[in-house]
Amino acid sequence: MTIDIKAATRSFLAQTEEHLVSYLEACVHCGQCADACLFYRTSGDPRHTPAYKLFPLARAYRQQKWPLNWFACKITEGDLLEWEDLIFDTCTMCGRCTEVCPMGIDIASIVGQARKAWADAGLGPRDLMAAAENSRDHGSPLGLTQEKLVDRVEWLADDDEVDMPLDKPGAEVMLTVSSIEAMKYPKSLSAMAKILNHAGVNWTFSTHGYESTNFGFLAGRSDIAATMLGRIVDAAEQAGVKTVVIPECGHAYGVMRWSGANILGRPLPFEVLHITEYIARLKREGKLKLKPYADPFTYHDPCQVSRRGGAAADARYILDGFATGFKEMTPTAELNWCCGGGGGVQAMERAADLRHKAFKIKIDQVEATGTGRLVSACANCRLTMDESKTYWNWGGALESLVEIVADHLEDV
Amino acid sequence: MSLLDFARGPAITVALAVFCLGVLWRLISLLGLPRAKDRSMRRAGASSDFANAIGGFVRHLWVPKGIGLTSRFAMINGYVFHLGLAVIVFGFAQHILFLRGLFGVGWPGLPTSIITLAGVVTLASLIAALVRRATNPVLKLISTFNDYFSWLVTTLPVLTGLLAVAHLGGPYETLLALHILSVAALLIWFPFGKLMHAVLVFVTRAETGISYGRRGVKI
Ligand code: SF4
Ligand code: SF4
Numbered sequence: 001m002t003i004d005i006k007a008a009t010r011s012f013l014a015q016t017e018e019h020l021v022s023y024l025e026a027c028v029h030c031g032q033c034a035d036a037c038l039f040y041r042t043s044g045d046p047r048h049t050p051a052y053k054l055f056p057l058a059r060a061y062r063q064q065k066w067p068l069n070w071f072a073c074k075i076t077e078g079d080l081l082e083w084e085d086l087i088f089d090t091c092t093m094c095g096r097c098t099e100v101c102p103m104g105i106d107i108a109s110i111v112g113q114a115r116k117a118w119a120d121a122g123l124g125p126r127d128l129m130a131a132a133e134n135s136r137d138h139g140s141p142l143g144l145t146q147e148k149l150v151d152r153v154e155w156l157a158d159d160d161e162v163d164m165p166l167d168k169p170g171a172e173v174m175l176t177v178s179s180i181e182a183m184k185y186p187k188s189l190s191a192m193a194k195i196l197n198h199a200g201v202n203w204t205f206s207t208h209g210y211e212s213t214n215f216g217f218l219a220g221r222s223d224i225a226a227t228m229l230g231r232i233v234d235a236a237e238q239a240g241v242k243t244v245v246i247p248e249c250g251h252a253y254g255v256m257r258w259s260g261a262n263i264l265g266r267p268l269p270f271e272v273l274h275i276t277e278y279i280a281r282l283k284r285e286g287k288l289k290l291k292p293y294a295d296p297f298t299y300h301d302p303c304q305v306s307r308r309g310g311a312a313a314d315a316r317y318i319l320d321g322f323a324t325g326f327k328e329m330t331p332t333a334e335l336n337w338c339c340g341g342g343g344g345v346q347a348m349e350r351a352a353d354l355r356h357k358a359f360k361i362k363i364d365q366v367e368a369t370g371t372g373r374l375v376s377a378c379a380n381c382r383l384t385m386d387e388s389k390t391y392w393n394w395g396g397a398l399e400s401l402v403e404i405v406a407d408h409l410e411d412v
Numbered sequence: 413m414s415l416l417d418f419a420r421g422p423a424i425t426v427a428l429a430v431f432c433l434g435v436l437w438r439l440i441s442l443l444g445l446p447r448a449k450d451r452s453m454r455r456a457g458a459s460s461d462f463a464n465a466i467g468g469f470v471r472h473l474w475v476p477k478g479i480g481l482t483s484r485f486a487m488i489n490g491y492v493f494h495l496g497l498a499v500i501v502f503g504f505a506q507h508i509l510f511l512r513g514l515f516g517v518g519w520p521g522l523p524t525s526i527i528t529l530a531g532v533v534t535l536a537s538l539i540a541a542l543v544r545r546a547t548n549p550v551l552k553l554i555s556t557f558n559d560y561f562s563w564l565v566t567t568l569p570v571l572t573g574l575l576a577v578a579h580l581g582g583p584y585e586t587l588l589a590l591h592i593l594s595v596a597a598l599l600i601w602f603p604f605g606k607l608m609h610a611v612l613v614f615v616t617r618a619e620t621g622i623s624y625g626r627r628g629v630k631i
Binding site: 016017018019021022023025026027028029030031032033034035036040041046047049051052055065096098099100101102103104105106257258259260261262265266267268271272306307308309310311312313330331334335 | 438441442443445446447448449450451452453455458468471472475476477478479480481482483486487490548549550551552553554555556558559606608609612613615616617619620621623624627628629630631
């Protein structure tokens with residue numbers, strides 16, 4: 001394998017945009033971020049300190065800036081290799097470290113930028129890169145091709161006796177899917193459909209743009225990130241919808257809602273809502289009639305929806321007055337602990353051992369609530385938690401918020 | 413020219429010039445970089461960027477409960493030496509005289525006993541910070557020359573200042589000259605090393621406050 005150090009450096013330097021540089025220059029090496037990171041907390045390995053993950057970028061930047069370059073060492077192939085696992089395997093871009101940082105440095109976004117340099121150098125975990133390329137070539141990282149989508153939707157519509165429109169003309173809302181749901185938790189799709197139908201929403205799936213997970217973004221492949229975004233944006237524009245709803249997937253929401261317009265270089269001509277935001281809106285508008293639900297459970301905030309998305313309150317609003325057995329874990333909402341599988345870490349085989357170990361934090365949190373049931377609004381979290389649950393042989397139950405809502409709709 | 417004359421004259425003048433031009437250059441070259449425009453749609457009801465910038469600054473003055481702070485001691489210790497330095501720089505009568513010479517405004521000073529106490533506490537706090545940096549595995553790994561050198565140029569003025577006030581270790585004039593020279597070293601290093609964080613903290617906290625604020629994140 002050849003490592004293109006020049007491409008990596010070019011890519012670093014192409015990103016010397018003001019806020020990134022401020023962040024790189026501002027770190028005071030105080031080390032306070034270490035324990036906020038689930039990976040450091042789990043491994044106790046100083047290399048997993050969030051600030052350390054930024055070292056190569058800071059170095060690359062300094063070596064070209066006078067007179068900081070008097071004191072800078074050159075970035076080498078060895079650096080890229082040595083830091084690869086820090087930039088990919090042990091950062092879920094969860095953003096916890098920013099909360100403790102006295103300088104308020106947004107490490108997650110810098111790691112996202114750094115991944116581009118690694119990808120340009122021809123580095124990065126093979127399976128993550130393959131997931132990105134599969135998305136580009138086959139429409140989805142998990143083999144959810146157009147035909148498969150049609151197949152799944154027809155099967156679910158039939159099985160669950162629910163209307164699931166595909167490419168319906170004149171729809172106002174376009175619902176997207178995460179292939180993780182479609183392939184591993186298909187009932188999530190029919191659950192969303194049930195809720196939208198119950199509320200009388202004029203909605204559709206599109207066969208032209210359906211996959212909302214964006215492994216191009218997570219892999220540092222800007223070209224694939226733009227392709228994946230473009231498919232949904234084009235489909236939504238052609239269908240003339242006002243709203244695009246992102247399913248239970250945290251990163252899909254973060255990328256489309258907060259980065260999409262920036263990656264494409266123009267404002268999106270529709271609003272983007274996470275499914276929990278959309279359900280909350282339906283409830284606010286009085287379109288959601290729910291039967292009470294009393295089972296005890298606690299809620300896991302997907303980092304990109306709550307801490308980095310600003311939508312933590314909506315999940316609570318949905319549960320309020322409906323789910324009487326709901327109990328918050330500590331810490332929660334914007335301060336939650338990541339599941340361990342965000343940022344594409346879920347797709348990296350070699351990262352599995354550490355992320356499983358890190359899941360112990362979550363298990364302890366759930367145990368402390370005494371509910372024994374963990375509900376989330378992210379299929380990627382759910383898959384991560386499912387795998388880690390097996391690893392720990394943990395007896396807790398895992399569920400989806402949307403499915404619980406769908407199961408408690410009043411008949412209309 | 414005596415050592416004191418040199419320190420008071422050319423040394424501090426050059427140091428002040430390097431400090432001012434250096435900080436200005438760092439800021440201009442930073443803020444002059446291209447700035448990516450955020451094209452995402454703000455969350456409805458999000459505060460203005462200005463309010464979010466202030467909010468970001470205030471928010472990062474402390475650590476939310478339950479997030480997993482690495483060391484409460486280090487956080488408090490950080491406050492101790494930062495405040496200690498501020499008290500010494502802006503509270504000591506002689507420093508106020510010097511600052512009045514520069515800016516033309518003065519204010520009443522604190523009693524020397526309080527300044528001396530602040531000096532001793534600050535010195536102890538800085539030493540504790542150094543010991544922690546040199547022994548904690550995380551800090552050992554992430555510390556560079558910049559960190560140690562910045563520590564040195566911050567600590568020397570405190571140490572030499574205390575010695576001068578106490579007339580300890582040599583003739584007063586020499587101690588004072590060394591004190592002024594150590595301040596000159598600090599000023600010269602300031603724009604090039606991590607002491608710049610004293611300026612950058614306003615930039616980074618504000619920017620994080622703005623980007624989180626427009627998303628409607630409530631922390
Ligand atoms: S973003 Fe999360 S995973 Fe990445 S370094 Fe920070 S705390 Fe660790
Ligand atoms: S907490 Fe912030 S300033 Fe301190 S080491 Fe971590 S990133 Fe750097």
